[in-house]
Amino acid sequence: MKKLAFFILFVSLFLCSCGKKESKSDIDYIFLDRVGSMFYMEDYELFGAKTKNIDFQFVDYVAVQEYDLTKEIEGQELFYQKLYDITDQLLHLTDNHVLSGITANDPPDTDMEQVLAEMKKIYGDTSPELIAYELQLGSFPPPEYKDSGEIKVWAGDVIGSFIPQKDSDAYLKKWKLFMQELNEEEWASWDTFTQNARMQWVLWQNGKDQKRVMFFGSHAGICRTLHEQISGQQKKSFT
Secondary structure (H helix, E strand, C coil): CCCCHHHHHHHHHHHHHHCCCCCHHHCCEEEECCCEEEEEEECCEECCEECCEEEEEEECHHHHHCCCCCCCCCCHHHCCCEECCCCHHHHHHCCCCEEEEEEEECCCCCCHHHHHHHHHHHHCCCECEEECCCCCCCCCCCCEEECCCCEEEEECCEHHHHCCHHHHHHHHHHHCCCCCCCCCCHHHCHHHHHHHCECCEEEEEECCCCEEEEEECHHHHHHHHHHHHHHCCCHHHHC
Protein backbone atom coordinates (compact mmCIF):
# COMPACT_ATOMS: atom_id res chain seq x y z
CA MET A 1 0.00 0.00 0.00
CA LYS A 2 1.10 3.56 -0.61
CA LYS A 3 2.23 5.63 2.34
CA LEU A 4 -0.20 8.29 3.54
CA ALA A 5 2.59 10.76 4.23
CA PHE A 6 0.37 13.72 3.38
CA PHE A 7 -2.30 12.59 5.83
CA ILE A 8 0.12 11.64 8.59
CA LEU A 9 1.99 14.94 8.34
CA PHE A 10 -1.18 16.98 8.72
CA VAL A 11 -2.50 14.92 11.60
CA SER A 12 0.82 14.88 13.45
CA LEU A 13 1.04 18.66 13.11
CA PHE A 14 -2.06 18.98 15.27
CA LEU A 15 -1.73 15.99 17.54
CA CYS A 16 1.70 17.14 18.69
CA SER A 17 0.10 20.12 20.40
CA CYS A 18 -3.59 19.22 20.53
CA GLY A 19 -3.73 15.63 21.67
CA LYS A 20 -7.03 15.04 23.42
CA LYS A 21 -5.49 13.88 26.69
CA GLU A 22 -2.43 16.14 26.70
CA SER A 23 -4.14 19.55 26.53
CA LYS A 24 -7.47 19.34 28.31
CA SER A 25 -7.11 22.87 29.69
CA ASP A 26 -6.89 24.35 26.17
CA ILE A 27 -10.25 22.94 25.07
CA ASP A 28 -13.30 25.19 25.47
CA TYR A 29 -15.79 22.37 25.17
CA ILE A 30 -16.47 18.95 23.68
CA PHE A 31 -19.57 17.89 21.79
CA LEU A 32 -20.14 14.14 21.90
CA ASP A 33 -22.55 11.94 19.97
CA ARG A 34 -22.99 8.22 19.37
CA VAL A 35 -20.30 7.85 16.71
CA GLY A 36 -18.06 10.88 17.03
CA SER A 37 -16.99 13.99 18.88
CA MET A 38 -15.93 17.56 18.27
CA PHE A 39 -13.30 19.43 20.30
CA TYR A 40 -13.71 23.21 20.13
CA MET A 41 -11.03 25.80 20.88
CA GLU A 42 -10.72 29.58 20.56
CA ASP A 43 -7.71 31.82 19.92
CA TYR A 44 -5.55 28.90 18.80
CA GLU A 45 -2.47 29.78 16.74
CA LEU A 46 -2.29 27.98 13.42
CA PHE A 47 0.16 28.57 10.55
CA GLY A 48 1.48 31.66 12.27
CA ALA A 49 -1.90 33.34 12.78
CA LYS A 50 -4.31 33.33 15.71
CA THR A 51 -7.63 31.78 14.70
CA LYS A 52 -11.04 32.98 15.77
CA ASN A 53 -11.99 29.41 16.55
CA ILE A 54 -11.06 25.93 15.51
CA ASP A 55 -12.79 22.61 15.86
CA PHE A 56 -11.42 19.12 15.57
CA GLN A 57 -13.87 16.44 14.40
CA PHE A 58 -13.36 12.82 15.43
CA VAL A 59 -15.16 9.69 14.23
CA ASP A 60 -15.38 6.11 15.46
CA TYR A 61 -15.56 4.41 12.07
CA VAL A 62 -16.48 1.01 13.50
CA ALA A 63 -19.33 2.53 15.51
CA VAL A 64 -20.72 4.16 12.34
CA GLN A 65 -21.09 0.72 10.78
CA GLU A 66 -22.82 -0.64 13.89
CA TYR A 67 -25.06 2.38 14.42
CA ASP A 68 -28.30 1.43 16.14
CA LEU A 69 -30.60 4.06 17.66
CA THR A 70 -32.38 1.47 19.80
CA LYS A 71 -29.20 0.28 21.49
CA GLU A 72 -28.22 1.76 24.85
CA ILE A 73 -24.49 2.48 24.95
CA GLU A 74 -22.01 3.73 27.51
CA GLY A 75 -22.11 7.46 28.22
CA GLN A 76 -25.47 8.03 26.53
CA GLU A 77 -26.47 10.64 29.13
CA LEU A 78 -23.60 12.85 27.88
CA PHE A 79 -24.58 12.87 24.21
CA TYR A 80 -25.72 15.90 22.20
CA GLN A 81 -24.76 18.63 24.66
CA LYS A 82 -21.79 20.93 25.17
CA LEU A 83 -19.48 19.42 27.77
CA TYR A 84 -17.23 21.91 29.51
CA ASP A 85 -15.81 19.62 32.17
CA ILE A 86 -13.20 17.51 30.35
CA THR A 87 -13.11 14.48 32.63
CA ASP A 88 -11.25 11.21 32.34
CA GLN A 89 -14.60 9.49 31.81
CA LEU A 90 -15.33 11.70 28.81
CA LEU A 91 -11.90 11.08 27.33
CA HIS A 92 -12.39 7.35 27.84
CA LEU A 93 -15.58 7.53 25.76
CA THR A 94 -13.60 9.05 22.89
CA ASP A 95 -10.72 6.56 22.96
CA ASN A 96 -11.79 5.01 19.63
CA HIS A 97 -12.49 8.35 17.95
CA VAL A 98 -10.08 9.14 15.12
CA LEU A 99 -9.32 12.62 13.83
CA SER A 100 -11.34 13.09 10.64
CA GLY A 101 -11.45 16.81 9.97
CA ILE A 102 -10.40 20.25 11.14
CA THR A 103 -12.01 23.61 10.47
CA ALA A 104 -10.21 26.80 11.47
CA ASN A 105 -12.05 30.11 11.10
CA ASP A 106 -9.84 33.19 11.00
CA PRO A 107 -10.65 36.80 11.96
CA PRO A 108 -11.37 39.29 9.12
CA ASP A 109 -7.99 41.01 9.56
CA THR A 110 -5.93 37.81 9.24
CA ASP A 111 -3.05 37.96 6.75
CA MET A 112 -4.11 34.90 4.77
CA GLU A 113 -1.20 35.25 2.38
CA GLN A 114 1.11 34.64 5.32
CA VAL A 115 -0.99 31.64 6.30
CA LEU A 116 -0.74 30.34 2.73
CA ALA A 117 3.03 30.74 2.72
CA GLU A 118 3.30 28.72 5.93
CA MET A 119 1.03 26.01 4.54
CA LYS A 120 3.12 25.71 1.38
CA LYS A 121 6.20 25.08 3.52
CA ILE A 122 4.47 21.98 4.86
CA TYR A 123 2.31 20.75 1.97
CA GLY A 124 4.20 22.06 -1.04
CA ASP A 125 2.53 23.29 -4.22
CA THR A 126 -1.23 23.53 -4.41
CA SER A 127 -3.45 21.47 -6.72
CA PRO A 128 -5.23 23.08 -9.70
CA GLU A 129 -8.67 21.77 -8.72
CA LEU A 130 -10.53 19.47 -6.37
CA ILE A 131 -13.86 17.66 -6.25
CA ALA A 132 -14.51 17.64 -2.51
CA TYR A 133 -16.43 14.46 -1.75
CA GLU A 134 -17.57 14.78 1.85
CA LEU A 135 -19.82 12.38 3.74
CA GLN A 136 -23.63 12.33 3.56
CA LEU A 137 -24.01 14.63 0.58
CA GLY A 138 -27.54 13.42 0.00
CA SER A 139 -28.87 14.41 -3.43
CA PHE A 140 -26.36 17.23 -3.88
CA PRO A 141 -23.19 16.73 -5.93
CA PRO A 142 -19.89 17.48 -4.20
CA PRO A 143 -18.56 21.05 -4.39
CA GLU A 144 -15.75 21.73 -6.85
CA TYR A 145 -12.89 24.08 -6.03
CA LYS A 146 -10.49 25.60 -8.55
CA ASP A 147 -7.29 27.47 -7.90
CA SER A 148 -7.86 31.22 -7.62
CA GLY A 149 -6.89 34.23 -5.55
CA GLU A 150 -9.50 33.24 -2.98
CA ILE A 151 -9.20 29.45 -3.06
CA LYS A 152 -6.21 27.12 -2.78
CA VAL A 153 -6.43 23.36 -2.36
CA TRP A 154 -4.13 20.44 -1.69
CA ALA A 155 -5.45 17.08 -2.85
CA GLY A 156 -4.26 13.69 -1.65
CA ASP A 157 -4.31 10.47 -3.67
CA VAL A 158 -7.57 9.24 -5.16
CA ILE A 159 -9.33 6.52 -3.22
CA GLY A 160 -9.22 4.09 -6.12
CA SER A 161 -5.44 3.83 -5.90
CA PHE A 162 -5.80 2.15 -2.50
CA ILE A 163 -8.55 -0.36 -3.29
CA PRO A 164 -7.54 -3.77 -4.71
CA GLN A 165 -9.65 -4.54 -7.76
CA LYS A 166 -10.54 -7.99 -6.44
CA ASP A 167 -12.07 -6.42 -3.31
CA SER A 168 -13.87 -3.54 -5.04
CA ASP A 169 -17.40 -4.89 -4.43
CA ALA A 170 -16.64 -5.56 -0.78
CA TYR A 171 -15.40 -2.00 -0.30
CA LEU A 172 -18.47 -0.58 -2.04
CA LYS A 173 -20.84 -2.54 0.19
CA LYS A 174 -19.17 -1.30 3.35
CA TRP A 175 -18.54 2.26 2.10
CA LYS A 176 -22.28 2.69 1.54
CA LEU A 177 -22.67 2.59 5.33
CA PHE A 178 -20.89 5.96 5.33
CA MET A 179 -22.25 7.35 2.04
CA GLN A 180 -25.69 6.03 1.18
CA GLU A 181 -25.74 7.92 -2.10
CA LEU A 182 -23.00 5.75 -3.62
CA ASN A 183 -24.31 4.17 -6.84
CA GLU A 184 -27.61 6.01 -6.26
CA GLU A 185 -26.62 9.29 -7.94
CA GLU A 186 -24.83 9.66 -11.28
CA TRP A 187 -22.07 11.76 -9.74
CA ALA A 188 -21.68 9.14 -7.01
CA SER A 189 -21.27 6.01 -9.09
CA TRP A 190 -18.61 3.81 -7.51
CA ASP A 191 -16.23 4.24 -10.47
CA THR A 192 -16.66 8.03 -10.54
CA PHE A 193 -16.27 8.25 -6.80
CA THR A 194 -13.11 6.14 -6.52
CA GLN A 195 -11.48 7.92 -9.46
CA ASN A 196 -12.20 11.45 -8.16
CA ALA A 197 -12.65 11.37 -4.38
CA ARG A 198 -9.47 12.01 -2.40
CA MET A 199 -8.22 10.20 0.66
CA GLN A 200 -7.74 13.61 2.22
CA TRP A 201 -7.76 17.24 1.15
CA VAL A 202 -6.97 20.68 2.52
CA LEU A 203 -8.68 23.97 1.65
CA TRP A 204 -7.38 27.53 2.12
CA GLN A 205 -10.04 30.19 1.66
CA ASN A 206 -9.46 33.94 1.61
CA GLY A 207 -12.92 35.28 0.84
CA LYS A 208 -14.39 38.67 1.59
CA ASP A 209 -16.80 37.21 4.12
CA GLN A 210 -14.95 34.06 5.11
CA LYS A 211 -11.33 33.29 5.90
CA ARG A 212 -10.65 29.74 6.91
CA VAL A 213 -8.57 26.60 6.60
CA MET A 214 -10.23 23.21 6.33
CA PHE A 215 -8.86 19.71 6.47
CA PHE A 216 -10.91 16.63 5.52
CA GLY A 217 -9.55 13.15 6.11
CA SER A 218 -12.57 10.90 6.64
CA HIS A 219 -12.02 8.87 3.50
CA ALA A 220 -8.55 7.91 4.72
CA GLY A 221 -10.08 6.79 8.01
CA ILE A 222 -12.79 4.82 6.26
CA CYS A 223 -10.35 3.18 3.88
CA ARG A 224 -8.02 2.23 6.71
CA THR A 225 -10.89 0.72 8.71
CA LEU A 226 -12.30 -1.23 5.76
CA HIS A 227 -8.85 -2.41 4.74
CA GLU A 228 -8.40 -4.01 8.15
CA GLN A 229 -11.85 -5.60 8.01
CA ILE A 230 -11.59 -6.90 4.45
CA SER A 231 -7.97 -7.93 4.16
CA GLY A 232 -7.15 -8.52 7.81
CA GLN A 233 -4.00 -6.43 7.55
CA GLN A 234 -2.95 -4.11 10.35
CA LYS A 235 -2.87 -0.32 10.49
CA LYS A 236 0.85 -0.33 9.84
CA SER A 237 0.06 -0.94 6.18
CA PHE A 238 -1.13 2.70 6.08
CA THR A 239 1.76 4.26 7.95
